[in-house]
Amino acid sequence: MTERTTEGGCMCGAIRYKAFGEPLGSGYCHCKSCRHHTGAPLVAYMVFTAKQVEWIPKAPASYESSPGKFRGFCRNCGTSLTWEGTHKGEKLVELHVGTLDNPEEFSPNEHTHFGERIDWLELKDNLPKFHASIE
Ligand SMILES: [Zn+2]
Ligand SMILES: [Zn+2]
Known part of the structure; x- marks a missing residue:
């Protein structure tokens, strides 16, 4: 059995990652912190x-x-x-899909922090929309 490997990295190539196996989930986050972090x-x-995530050659700086x-x-x-944090004792890493080598391989399954979205942002999908994160 071959395990799925997801690869990506930063714009300059100094930091690369590989994620092994299936993700636990995927989605869009509308929170203000994500907006500030990404612009x-x-x-x-x-x-x-x-x-599941291997950093090459080392983990990114963090704030x-x-x-x-x-x-x-x-x-x-x-x-x-x-985004990195702990949920139910498990350390989680959310990789930003825009940094994947092949972002079209995944599609988001839900919206989180939907209540914080910018109101000019028009969305026409039928994905579930949560007002807080799934915790
Ligand atoms: Zn870089
Ligand atoms: Zn967020």
Whole structure:
């Protein structure tokens, strides 16, 4: 059996990652912190356990955006790469889909923090919309 491998990295190439196996989930986040971290109106992410993700050659720099929640980025080019935190004792890494080598391989399954979205953002999908994150 071949395990799915998802690869990506930052704009300058200093930081690369591989994620092994299937993600736990995927979605769009509309929270203000994700907007600030990325400069984008929303973020598409895929969730993995930290154990599934290998960083090459090393993990990105991180900023603690709220207690226990970290935002990974490349110190050289500034690409925002991750949200990281702990859920039910498991360390999670959300990879930003925009940094995948093949972002078309995944599609988001839901919206989180939908109540914080920018109201000019028009969405015509039928995905479930949650006002808070799934916790
Ligand atoms: Zn970089
Ligand atoms: Zn968010």
